[in-house]
Amino acid sequence: MVHRRLLQLAGAVPGVILALAGVGVLLSAMHVGFALTAGSVIATLVRDDGDLASTLPALVALAAIAVVRGVVVAVREPVATRLGASVRLRLRRRLLARLVAVPAAERDAGEVAATVIDGVDGLDAYYTRYLPQLVVVLVVPAAVVGLVAVRSTAAGAVLAVAAAVAVLAPRVWDARLLRNGRRRWDVFTRLSADFVEALQQVPLLRAFGATGRVADRLATTAEGLRRSTMTQLRVSLVETAVSALALHLGTALAVVAALHGVLTGDVRAPVAVTVLLLARECFRPVQDLGTTWHAGYLGLTAVDGLDRLLSMRPSVVEAGDHAAPAATGTIELTGVTYRYPGSTTGVRDLSLRVAAGETVAVVGPSGSGKSTLARLLERDVDPQQGVVRVGGLGLPDYTPTARSRSVVVVPQDPTLFAWTVRENLRLYRPDATGSQIEQAARTADVHEVVQSLPDGYDTVLAEDGGQLSGGQRQRLALARALLSPAPVLVLDEITSALDVGTERRVMDAVVAATRERTVIVVAHRESACTHADRWVRLQDGRIVATGDGAPVVEAPAGAR
């Protein structure tokens, strides 16, 4: 089955397919050459009464064909594997390029992992095994039928019908297989997504005593996957059985037709042997097609997932060419409106000017739009209306690198990498010296924490800093941001996991270390914004009040 969308998705794959198909046709040609030569050897032996000497050249030819065929097979495997790897690489690059442009909140990690890993692996087999073999099937059986027909018309006709049935009959089940396969893929990606989520949240689930319920849910989905896989296998088996029947019956009937020709005197006896050998070569590519189909159909079923990922619209389009970071930390929002896709929530008509070096607290109840404002400032999303300027220039005018050197946002739940602490801290400044790193860590009140780790700054963190507490991860992310040269820092509730004493200590040090920079402090607690020059209160996505000095922040329920 040729899927047009899959060919479009893969881009420059036709060359690979044709090259591998060429090798397949060459191998089949050698098989056919072998069969014809073997037939001629038998014919000579029958004619010359077993005189081996007269068959010597043909025997040498047979040996040569066998050797060359062995070499081609040996070369084809690594070449196919390499070409398959390059197809996978290209597809994964396209997928990842698209994924990085889509905000994390708008994609499902489990589905993405299943598609990028299993789906693309399945496609490799589809492109480098199934499709080349399909080309071979279009060429070789027809050619072999022709070769047989010139020797025995009846045998040729039988082979033609049997080959057509063996190739075309399974196509009756293709639509059903694909429908089932797509359903199976949906269950598979759902299971992947649920599994990844459950694994990440084990402590939370345990705390809520919900592990049993989640395990039951996973078991139900897994059972659905098993059932769907078995249905798929059943259909597939029927398809294979029909094809195999046509194949074996065709071979037998072709030989019977040739033998009938021998009995009627239309065909010479050795020709019946050649027909038998050629019939084998007629069906070999068809048989191989069945095998490669099963290897490659996973890719076919993943097409919806791939399509979904590749057609996700990036939240921002990078077209800016201003390669220098903002010279000053001025921020200007003019009539900025951003609504989340398919929703009316977000922020509306925000206008705000922040002078370079100012510290502004952004406060407001949960859901009022504070984090959305932070996302707009780092250009994670673009406003549908209005403009965000930093250093006098619209954010879209900067290149991504210049922008990331102009504004650094520290989110409430920052991401740490499974690298060493030092490498994590150097994210924005790869050339930071040891003393600069230590200074930033001291400012963020995390130096002692790092020192208590087994290898200090050279300790490799667990995935997402798993061996650290929420507050320690926040402080490491803060130290990382402090090391960046960006003139604008946006701290989005970065002290939410700290006790009030630690928060005050951290904020005192941060304010002292960022006098030259513009700092936007998003906070729920008054203690986080005592140093602010100004405050802005959001409500329902709008600025509802502003004032000088530190704001009086209503503590959220339960935080008092």
Ligand SMILES: Nc1ncnc2c1ncn2[C@@H]1O[C@H](COP(=O)(O)OP(=O)(O)OP(=O)(O)O)[C@@H](O)[C@H]1O
């Ligand atoms: N990915 C999203 N898709 C749809 N709506 C969203 C998304 N993220 C946030 N929202 C909605 O946008 C509004 C503003 O959310 P935002 O996260 O900016 O609020 P917040 O003030 O930072 O809240 P909190 O203090 O609880 O972190 C809310 O109504 C929220 O439900």
